[in-house]
Amino acid sequence: MNTIKTFLLMISMTLILLFIGGAIGGRNGAMFALIFSFGINIISYWNSDKIVLRMYKAQEVEKNSEVYSIVRELAERADLPMPKVYMINQSQPNAFATGRNSKHAAVAVTRGITEILDRNELKGVLAHELGHVHNKDILIGTIAASFAGAIAYLATMARWAAIFGGRDDEDKNPIALIGIAIFAPMAAMLVQMAISRTREYKADSYGGKLAGNPLYLANALKKLEMWSTRTPMDAKPATAHMFIVNPLKGQNMAKLFSTHPSTEDRIAKLEEQARQR
Template identity: 50%
Template structure:
């Protein structure tokens, strides 16, 4: 019931944002069109959001690419009494992993080629256990819907800005359209992503710790990703990467300072500190 409530609330809030940008785009008619589009989008995203995320990331079926991933996931799912998820990989040097799907029976887990290059098998097992924690907790649906709807809001906001607001408003309406489409709607969508991201990352970290009996390998994996991020120039995410950043094991695009307030993940230091507390 809690998951149903959270999902319904998220869809209602994002639908409201969709309607707000629709109003900025075309007044009352634009708002009604956005409402209809949101209703259709909600239906399709409930059933097909995981497929959309897989396509957004250009993920490919794992096949025989990384047999150790399939072996580890089979062992972990048997231990946790979970169905075997579909497995994918993403061809990118950026080290990361993610889980998506509306239920454990329709789950998918993906790793990037970058994370396979830098983690040893124990660290990889800890990361995969973390991703299966998302599957076990059934929190993938709300995150996947957030990713797809937030991306849709951002694109619609850009259109509203380009077309200069509704045709039945005066100049004040155009100012509202510019503010809402260029600033408020994307930020609001991002804040919703953050709200459903940070607590679930801690919970998935704790699940990895509990199923493996220790958190040192997960902490080591987190530190390796943090060191990798520090060793390369800042990376500008694509729109699809930005929309699905909160699904990832670690946000490789977040920066320090003021921008850290808008990170979809807790800081690496905070996550490692919590793991150390669990080890006591």
């Protein structure tokens, strides 16, 4: 199922890129977008995790740190290869997992999450992220981030083409180009939304079991929901779907096009899961 989702994601994002390229430069633009898309596919598979980690200036944590210790405990319990563990020096509490498969996975947490969660709550969050690794979600998430970034880049090119002219005069349509510049990133975000919302529930369920108590994650989500609206994060919209809670929650556009299900619903499902233990 995840292989099919990955294939559909690549096709959908490629079509959006081709559409933008064609609007900017006709056949030549479409050909450029096709080559660009092919390169993005290759780079996304092999290097998108490194790109995302570098984007947030993530630093690998020491093996004697509490975060590393918890990840190692959970990975052994889940019979997963030990992922690399990274710290992001930002105050908003958040976390994500990335990588192309379980053998090349990485888990990243912000400094803020280690400051507000107790050990059990942190265990719940990290178990959720390992749920993404176990469910093979991480490749989908990193590919979506790479494509969304590429689409945003081409959309910016479309905006400048509308201003300065991007095709022959008889074919040039500045209004259409401006429309593409506005709506193409939204289309990419809608694809991300369709992919990411279901996988959050599944990772919650898996994480609740792996941590030993679903309430660990439920309690953590309550804190993360509160702090994410109070503490801004220097996050890129293209990668928002990768985090355990939306890092852009305070922005109106992010609320309208949320890549995450309702935190209240997630907490309710985890509390129901705890009652059924």
